[in-house]
Amino acid sequence: MKSKKRWPTKKLLLYGGSIALSLLVAVLAGWTTLAQRIDNYAYDYLFNRYPPANWTPSSVIVALDETALNKMGGQRNYRPMLTAALERIAAAKPRAVAIDMILADKIDDESQDRQLAAAMRATPNLILATELIGDRVDNLHWENPLPQFRAAAAAVGEVYTDRNKLDGVSRFAPLAQSIPGDRRWAFSLEAFRVSRGGGQVIETPDDLEVAGVRVPVSYSSGRALRIRFRRDGIPKLPLYALTQDPSLAAQLTGKVVFIGVTANSAARDRLVNPYGEDVAGVEVNAQIYETLAQGRFLVSARNDTSLLFCVLIATAAGFTFALRSGLAAYLIAGLLLLVAHFLPSLLFQQGIVPPYFSTISAAWLSVTTAAAFQYFTTRGELRKSESDRARYQQAIHFVTHEMRTPLTAIQGSSELMGRYNLTDDKRKQMAQMINSESKRLARMIQTFLDVERLSDGQMEMKREPFVVREVIEGCVARVRALAERKQINIYVDSLTADLVLGDRELMEYAVYNLLTNAVKYSPPQTEVHVETVRQGEDLHLAVRDQGIGMDSKELKNIFKKFYRTKKAEQSGEVGTGIGLSIVEQIVVNHGGRMEVASAPSKGSTFTIVVPAQG
Numbered sequence: 035m036k037s038k039k040r041w042p043t044k045k046l047l048l049y050g051g052s053i054a055l056s057l058l059v060a061v062l063a064g065w066t067t068l069a070q071r072i073d074n075y076a077y078d079y080l081f082n083r084y085p086p087a088n089w090t091p092s093s094v095i096v097a098l099d100e101t102a103l104n105k106m107g108g109q110r111n112y113r114p115m116l117t118a119a120l121e122r123i124a125a126a127k128p129r130a131v132a133i134d135m136i137l138a139d140k141i142d143d144e145s146q147d148r149q150l151a152a153a154m155r156a157t158p159n160l161i162l163a164t165e166l167i168g169d170r171v172d173n174l175h176w177e178n179p180l181p182q183f184r185a186a187a188a189a190v191g192e193v194y195t196d197r198n199k200l201d202g203v204s205r206f207a208p209l210a211q212s213i214p215g216d217r218r219w220a221f222s223l224e225a226f227r228v229s230r231g232g233g234q235v236i237e238t239p240d241d242l243e244v245a246g247v248r249v250p251v252s253y254s255s256g257r258a259l260r261i262r263f264r265r266d267g268i269p270k271l272p273l274y275a276l277t278q279d280p281s282l283a284a285q286l287t288g289k290v291v292f293i294g295v296t297a298n299s300a301a302r303d304r305l306v307n308p309y310g311e312d313v314a315g316v317e318v319n320a321q322i323y324e325t326l327a328q329g330r331f332l333v334s335a336r337n338d339t340s341l342l343f344c345v346l347i348a349t350a351a352g353f354t355f356a357l358r359s360g361l362a363a364y365l366i367a368g369l370l371l372l373v374a375h376f377l378p379s380l381l382f383q384q385g386i387v388p389p390y391f392s393t394i395s396a397a398w399l400s401v402t403t404a405a406a407f408q409y410f411t412t413r414g415e416l417r418k419s420e421s422d423r424a425r426y427q428q429a430i431h432f433v434t435h436e437m438r439t440p441l442t443a444i445q446g447s448s449e450l451m452g453r454y455n456l457t458d459d460k461r462k463q464m465a466q467m468i469n470s471e472s473k474r475l476a477r478m479i480q481t482f483l484d485v486e487r488l489s490d491g492q493m494e495m496k497r498e499p500f501v502v503r504e505v506i507e508g509c510v511a512r513v514r515a516l517a518e519r520k521q522i523n524i525y526v527d528s529l530t531a532d533l534v535l536g537d538r539e540l541m542e543y544a545v546y547n548l549l550t551n552a553v554k555y556s557p558p559q560t561e562v563h564v565e566t567v568r569q570g571e572d573l574h575l576a577v578r579d580q581g582i583g584m585d586s587k588e589l590k591n592i593f594k595k596f597y598r599t600k601k602a603e604q605s606g607e608v609g610t611g612i613g614l615s616i617v618e619q620i621v622v623n624h625g626g627r628m629e630v631a632s633a634p635s636k637g638s639t640f641t642i643v644v645p646a647q648g
C-alpha cells in the first residue's frame with residue numbers, strides 16, 4: 035500500500051532532480067550523431083510506411099537517357115539534342131520548361147549555340163540552371179548559363195540537393211543558396227514560381243510565399259524543405275522518342291517539363307531518396323517542384339513543443355511512480371511509453387516530424403528513473419522497518435531482563451520475611467527495599483507505556499502556563515545525587531523567568547532525561563551546565579556536558595527509538611535508547627524543536643527550543 039504521508043522535501047527534491055536529470059540526458063543525447071542516425075532511420079521508415087497519397091503529377095521529365103546518348107551523338111552533342119527537344123516541347127505549349135543542365139561552357143561550333151538560343155527564345159517560361167562551384171569559401175562562384183541562353187530564360191535557379199552527411203540520403207532541399215552578396219532561389223522553386231505566373235517570392239523569417247502558397251521553410255533552417263517524394267516517381271518521356279514521334283509531345287501540354295540527364299553513364303548527380311532508390315538529380319528537382327505544387331508540406335516539430343512534450347511525459351512518469359505502485363504503476367508507465375512510441379507516426383501522418391530519438395529516450399529514461407527510484411526507496415523503507423523491529427525486540431529483551439532484577443529482589447525479600455523471624459530493623463529494611471524496587475518497576479512500565487501512547491498520539495497533553503525555571507530547579511535537585519557519585523558538578527548558569535504553555539510534568543520528564551544523559555555519558559570529575567536564554571519568541575533551554583559526545587552520523591539517529599551509540603553501549607551505563615525519542619515528542623508537542631551540537635569526546639549540548647509565553 036502506498037503511504038498517505040507527504041514526502042519529505044529532501045526526497046521530493048531528489049526524485050524530481052533525478053527525473054529532470056534523465057530528461058536532460060535524453061535531450062542532450064538527441065544531439066549526438068547516433069541519435070541523428072536513428073532519427074534518419076525513423077524518418078525513412080515513416081516515409082515508407084506513410085507515403086503521400088498518389089496525386090497526379092503536374093510535371094514530366096524529358097529524359098536524356100542512354101538511348102538518346104547513343105542515337106544522338108553522345109555527351110558532346112547535348113546542344114543539338116536540346117534544340118531538337120525544345121522545338122517539340124514548345125509546340126505542345128507546356129506551362130514551363132526547366133532545363134536541368136549547366137550550359138556554361140563555350141563550344142567550338144557556335145552555330146549549335148545560336149540554334150539552341152533560338153529554340154530557347156521560342157520557348158516561353160524557360161528556367162535555366164546554375165550551380166555553385168568551388169571548394170573553398172574564397173573561390174565559390176556561380177557557374178551561369180552563357181549570356182545568349184540567359185537572355186532567353188524567364189529565370190535561372192540553383193541546382194543543389196542536400197545529401198545527409200551521415201548516410202547520403204536526400205531528404206531536404208535548400209530553397210535558396212548564396213555566396214556573399216549573391217543569392218539564388220532553387221531551380222525547382224523558380225520552375226514553380228514561373229509556372230504560376232512569375233510573381234515575387236515573399237520572405238518572412240519563418241516561411242516563403244510563392245504564388246499564394248506558403249512554404250514553411252525558416253531562415254534559420256537555411257530555407258530547407260523536406261522533399262515529399264511521390265512514391266511512383268515522376269513520369270518520364272525519353273528525349274529520343276520525342277524527337278522521333280511528335281505526337282508524344284501531347285503529354286507535355288499544360289505541364290511543367292524538366293529536361294535532364296538520367297543516363298547512368300552521364301548523370302553527374304545521382305542521389306538516394308528515403309525509399310532507398312537511386313534517382314537522377316533532375317528527378318529530385320522535379321520532386322521538389324511537385325512538393326511545392328502539392329502544397330502539402332512535412333515540417334519539423336517546433337523545438338519548444340517537442341521539449342514541452344518530453345517534459346510532460348517525464349512529469350507523468352514522475353507522478354505515476356510517486357502516487358501508484360505495483361501493477362497499476364507499471365501499466366500506466368507502459369501506456370506512457372506506448373504513447374511516446376506512437377506519437378511520431380501519428381504526427382508524421384499529420385505532416386509533422388518530431389525528434390524521434392529524444393522523444394523516445396526521454397520517455398524511457400524518465401520512466402525507468404522513476405521506477406528505479408520507487409523500487410530502491412521502498413526497499414530502503416522495508417529495510418528500515420525491519421531494523422526498527424529488530425531494535426524493538428532488543429529493547430523488549432533488555433526490559434524483561436531489567437525487570438527480572440527488581441522482581442528477584444522483591445521475591446527474595448518477601449520470602450525471607452515470610453519464612454524467618456527477623457529483627458524489626460531487618461524487616462523494615464526489607465520492606466523499604468520491596469517498596470523502592472516495586473516503584474522502580476512501576477516507573478519502568480510507565481515509561482514504556484508512555485512511549486507507545488505518545489507515539490500513537492493517544493497521550494493527552496495539558497495546556498497550562500508553567501515557569502520553566504521551577505522545572506529545571508526540581509530536576510537538578512533530583513539528578514544531583516546521581517551526579518555526586520561520579521563527582522560531577524551541575525552548574526545552573528542563568529535562568530530566565532519565562533513561562534511556557536504546556537504540560538509541566540512532561541517537560542520535567544524531558545529536562546530530567548537530558549540531565550541524566552549528560553551525567554550518564556560523561557566521565558567523572560566533569561561539569562554539566564544548564565541555562566535558559568530568551569531569543570525573540572523562543573526560549574532556549576540548554577544542557578551542556580563534557581562527555582563522550584557523538585559524531586555527525588550518530589547525531590542523526592539519537593532521536594530514533596531504541597538507538598544507542600557504540601560509545602554509550604561501551605560506557606557501561608544502562609539505557610534503552612528510548613528517552614530522547616520521548617523528549618523530542620514532548621518538545622514537538624509543545625510547538626518546539628530539539629537542537630544538538632556535539633563532537634566525539636568533546637561533549638554535547640542538547641537544547642530544547644520552545645515558544646515562550648508573552
Ligand code: ADP
Pocket residue numbers: 547551552555579581582583584592597598599600601602603608609610611612613614615638
Ligand atoms: P539511553 O540513554 O537510554 O540509551 P536516550 O534515548 O536517552 O537513551 O539516548 C539515546 C542515545 O543518545 C544514548 O544511548 C547515547 O548514545 C546518546 N546520547 C544521549 N545523550 C547523550 C550525551 N549527553 N552525550 C553523549 N551521548 C548521548
